Amino acid sequence: MAKTKSFYICSECGYKTIKWQGKCDSCGEWGTFEEEIEVPLLSTKINSNNLNSNSKSKVVSFSNIQIEKNFRYKTTISEFDRLLGGGLVKGEVVLLTGNPGIGKSTLLLQTAKEYSIYGEVLYVSGEESPAQIKSRGERLGITSDNIYLMSETDIQSIYEYVLTKKPKIVIVDSIQTLYNSAIDSIPGTPTQIRECTLKIVELAKKNEVSFFIVGHITKDGKVAGPKMLEHMVDAVFQFEGEEGLFYRILRSEKNRFGSTNELAVFSMEDNGIQEVKNSSEFFLSEREEKNIGSMVVPVLEGTKVFLLEIQTLLTDCVMGIPKRIVQGFDRNRIQILIAIAEKRMKLSLGMKDFFINIPGGLSIKDPAADLGALISLVSLYKNVAISQKIAAVGELGLRGEIRKVFFIEKRLRELEKLGFKGVYVPEANRKEIEKNSYKMKIIYLKNLEEFLERISKDE
Numbered sequence: 480m481a482k483t484k485s486f487y488i489c490s491e492c493g494y495k496t497i498k499w500q501g502k503c504d505s506c507g508e509w510g511t512f513e514e515e516i517e518v519p520l521l522s523t524k525i526n527s528n529n530l531n532s533n534s535k536s537k538v539v540s541f542s543n544i545q546i547e548k549n550f551r552y553k554t555t556i557s558e559f560d561r562l563l564g565g566g567l568v569k570g571e572v573v574l575l576t577g578n579p580g581i582g583k584s585t586l587l588l589q590t591a592k593e594y595s596i597y598g599e600v601l602y603v604s605g606e607e608s609p610a611q612i613k614s615r616g617e618r619l620g621i622t623s624d625n626i627y628l629m630s631e632t633d634i635q636s637i638y639e640y641v642l643t644k645k646p647k648i649v650i651v652d653s654i655q656t657l658y659n660s661a662i663d664s665i666p667g668t669p670t671q672i673r674e675c676t677l678k679i680v681e682l683a684k685k686n687e688v689s690f691f692i693v694g695h696i697t698k699d700g701k702v703a704g705p706k707m708l709e710h711m712v713d714a715v716f717q718f719e720g721e722e723g724l725f726y727r728i729l730r731s732e733k734n735r736f737g738s739t740n741e742l743a744v745f746s747m748e749d750n751g752i753q754e755v756k757n758s759s760e761f762f763l764s765e766r767e768e769k770n771i772g773s774m775v776v777p778v779l780e781g782t783k784v785f786l787l788e789i790q791t792l793l794t795d796c797v798m799g800i801p802k803r804i805v806q807g808f809d810r811n812r813i814q815i816l817i818a819i820a821e822k823r824m825k826l827s828l829g830m831k832d833f834f835i836n837i838p839g840g841l842s843i844k845d846p847a848a849d850l851g852a853l854i855s856l857v858s859l860y861k862n863v864a865i866s867q868k869i870a871a872v873g874e875l876g877l878r879g880e881i882r883k884v885f886f887i888e889k890r891l892r893e894l895e896k897l898g899f900k901g902v903y904v905p906e907a908n909r910k911e912i913e914k915n916s917y918k919m920k921i922i923y924l925k926n927l928e929e930f931l932e933r934i935s936k937d938e
């Protein structure tokens with residue numbers, strides 16, 4: 480075996496050192512150094528005498544490249560296809576990550592069945608035996624002669640199999656179990672993960688075989704292995720879920736063939752993972768006619784609108800500094816909204832504990848939810864019940880002005896679809912809104928003062 484040298488590399492910023500160190504000199508992060516093995520290149524010098532010999536890499540003229548227009552492997556799980564950007568592209572490499580036991584293997588086995596109508600699907604597992612996979616498959620009702628199971632961890636054997644049998648789709652469960660025997664380090668180390676992924680990407684691109692790779696995550700929710708891993712693949716999907724809850728969220732963190740930050744909701748049933756098509760209905764169940772301290776907001780996740788309920792609670796602060804308990808919202812954003820409420824709406828919150836929560840476990844990043852959060856707070860403070868058939872959308876400025884939001888039509892259409900009767904919107908969106916007609920009452924607001932004047936009239 481060729482002689483190898485080891486060094487340490489920061490998984491955050493890629494800074495290299497010869498000795499291990501606790502803190503990275505470059506990015507200042509602690510405990511991010513991992514050992515890497517330097518892989519010697521077979522030939523480091525370019526021999527000019529060989530320049531005219533047959534080059535291995537194929538160079539093709541842009542105009543001569545033939546592609547099957549718009550071909551995508553589709554499944555009957557439309558939400559999964561949507562996240563992929565309309566289906567799986569030939570030669571695409573998708574990395575699926577998520578906490579242990581979240582359902583990665585289950586989801587991929589279900590998709591294996593779906594893709595098997597196109598040809599052979601190879602399921603490589605370094606974690607479970609073929610018998611274990613088969614018994615899971617039987618529970619999910621999977622029968623197909625086109626699914627092949629391989630219990631293997633040596634990337635070379637997988638490479639050879641794929642080259643000879645040319646399956647259409649390969650599922651690798653998981654990248655952390657694979658190893659390349661040419662490299663002197665154990666499976667799961669950054670070097671092995673990088674080398675095995677490189678091999679997979681090469682196989683996928685040269686042979687138009689699509690791959691799903693399962694990747695474990697670290698305790699802080701990052702993909703285990705080198706940061707580079709996410710750059711090497713075409714798409715990164717994260718499978719999330721709250722412990723004890725039956726639903727799961729699949730999020731596209733990166734996608735070269737579709738839009739990113741898309742989100743799809745699935746539920747975990749006895750017979751496997753089922754898609755939740757009408758996710759807004761799903762998050763809005765169990766609500767009363769009128770409520771104090773709650774408001775529905777249409778937020779954008781990727782290109783899809785989700786209706787989420789913001790719930791707030793205020794209690795008297797018994798002692799010390801008032802608590803700000805924030806779940807499903809950006810903490811800093813909430814601090815700003817509280818400051819706006821105190822300054823612009825004259826609410827006195829200095830001696831109140833404040834709690835805000837989004838039921839369902841989703842997290843809101845869209846600033847268009849600002850107005851909803853504040854209305855919910857005002858309704859609580861003034862003890863005014865708000866009809867649950869009224870929603871709110873708008874971003875807040877520090878002067879208390881309600882700012883324009885993007886994709887207003889999409890948001891209003893989703894509200895209309897779910898039977899909302901009215902919606903507070905920014906005055907700045909009026910022109911755009913008036914181009915269409917809606918069955919709901921549209922209430923335009925310039926600023927928070929206007930809202931305070933209206934609140935008693937509307938309710």
Ligand SMILES: Nc1ncnc2c1ncn2[C@@H]1O[C@H](COP(=O)(O)OP(=O)(O)OP(=O)(O)O)[C@@H](O)[C@H]1O
Pocket residue numbers: 577578579580581582583584585586606618749
């Ligand atoms: N017979 C069964 N009936 C119902 N649910 C089951 C059964 N077997 C497993 N499950 C559930 O399916 C879920 C998903 O398991 P799965 O193995 O797909 O997760 P995973 O993300 O691949 O986990 P890991 O990271 O450990 O490989 C588990 O939470 C488990 O509780």
Ligand SMILES: [Mg+2]
Pocket residue numbers: 583584585606652
């Ligand atoms: Mg698994």
